[in-house]
Amino acid sequence: MKAAVFTRYGSPEELHLKEVEQPVPKDDEVLVRIHATTVNSGDLRLRKADPVFIRLFFGLFRPGKKILGFTFSGMVAATGNKVTRFKTGDAVLGVTGFGFGAWAEYKSVREPLLVLKPGNISHEAAAAIPFGGNTALYYLRKAGIHEGQKILIYGASGSTGTMAVQLAKYFGAGVTAVCSTDNVEMVRSLGPDTIIDYKKEDIAAGDTKYDIVFDAVGKLSHRKARKLLLPDATYITVNKGLAKVSNENLELLKDLAATGAIKPVIDKSWPLEQIVEANRYGDLGRKKGNIVITVGQGT
Numbered sequence: 016m017k018a019a020v021f022t023r024y025g026s027p028e029e030l031h032l033k034e035v036e037q038p039v040p041k042d043d044e045v046l047v048r049i050h051a052t053t054v055n056s057g058d059l060r061l062r063k064a065d066p067v068f069i070r071l072f073f074g075l076f077r078p079g080k081k082i083l084g085f086t087f088s089g090m091v092a093a094t095g096n097k098v099t100r101f102k103t104g105d106a107v108l109g110v111t112g113f114g115f116g117a118w119a120e121y122k123s124v125r126e127p128l129l130v131l132k133p134g135n136i137s138h139e140a141a142a143a144i145p146f147g148g149n150t151a152l153y154y155l156r157k158a159g160i161h162e163g164q165k166i167l168i169y170g171a172s173g174s175t176g177t178m179a180v181q182l183a184k185y186f187g188a189g190v191t192a193v194c195s196t197d198n199v200e201m202v203r204s205l206g207p208d209t210i211i212d213y214k215k216e217d218i219a220a221g222d223t224k225y226d227i228v229f230d231a232v233g234k235l236s237h238r239k240a241r242k243l244l245l246p247d248a249t250y251i252t253v254n255k256g257l258a259k260v261s262n263e264n265l266e267l268l269k270d271l272a273a274t275g276a277i278k279p280v281i282d283k284s285w286p287l288e289q290i291v292e293a294n295r296y297g298d299l300g301r302k303k304g305n306i307v308i309t310v311g312q313g314t
């Protein structure tokens with residue numbers, strides 16, 4: 016099968032399209048023919064080994080995993096003997112887990128990391144759901160979000176931020192979204208109650224305080240965040256801990272996407288053959304929502 020392979024940490028140019036062996040599903044795995052995947056901040060960090068301690072987990076001198084790509088949408092091509100929830104021909108979306116490997120034509124994945132793809136959304140849109148969606152859901156739940164709370168979401172234009180705004184509205188919170196001037200219109204379309212343009216306003220200048228401050232991009236200083244908190248309020252940041260993926264989260268995200276309660280934001284889309292270009296764009300750190308990669312026929 017065709018895959019984007021890298022054998023050294025570094026620039027986008029380390030990625031090369033190669034023919035590699037197609038994975039064979041183990042008993043508890045599903046083989047997915049990938050139609051769409053994404054280039055997200057996790058892939059970019061791994062490719063660059065940034066921060067450097069990543070090397071302790073993924074290979075000190077060379078990457079242990081040669082194919083990146085964490086999310087995907089595609090069709091079930093084969094199933095292992097113990098798989099019960101999926102059959103060949105099902106349209107699915109999901110994540111790879113720490114094995115990565117979605118920048119390829121096929122990937123074998125454990126059953127709980129998959130859900131059925133709603134029929135009313137494309138593979139491109141489906142692939143753009145789980146990374147930001149699961150991260151946002153994990154942190155919002157960690158903060159104990161509930162109806163009637165006031166939440167400020169910093170970095171509302173990124174993969175996590177765009178999902179956090181929509182999910183916080185779903186949970187019934189009053190949402191203030193913070194983004195740059197260029198992203199105000201896109202973020203407005205996600206339905207927050209208030210938008211602060213951080214290029215024009217100091218977010219800590221006003222008197223408004225929040226029950227939750229969620230730094231969805233890891234760029235808000237603790238000092239500033241503290242000024243925004245009500246007594247007993249919660250401050251959370253994507254920089255702390257790892258957002259665990261659960262089947263329950265994937266099921267909820269899939270259901271919300273099916274009803275239109277959440278809509279993944281796609282900034283740009285490239286075919287797998289242009290994975291280097293997509294990585295160069297991702298490295299700029301300014302993407303709006305998600306970068307999608309189509310594999311084969313895409314949608």
Ligand SMILES: NC(=O)c1ccc[n+]([C@@H]2O[C@H](COP(=O)([O-])OP(=O)(O)OC[C@H]3O[C@@H](n4cnc5c(N)ncnc54)[C@H](OP(=O)(O)O)[C@@H]3O)[C@@H](O)[C@H]2O)c1
Pocket residue numbers: 055056057060147150169170171172173174175176193194195197198213231232233234253254255256257258259300301302303304305
């Ligand atoms: N803990 C975990 O498990 C976990 C999971 C996922 C992600 N993360 C981390 O979370 C971070 C965000 O990831 P992501 O993929 O969701 O983000 P992303 O999509 O890469 O975020 C890009 C967006 O951030 C905005 N941005 C950049 N600098 C900003 C700043 N100083 N203030 C406000 N907005 C800014 C950019 O727009 P403008 O530049 O125009 O503002 C752009 O729209 C990454 O560092 C990633 O490693 C952690």
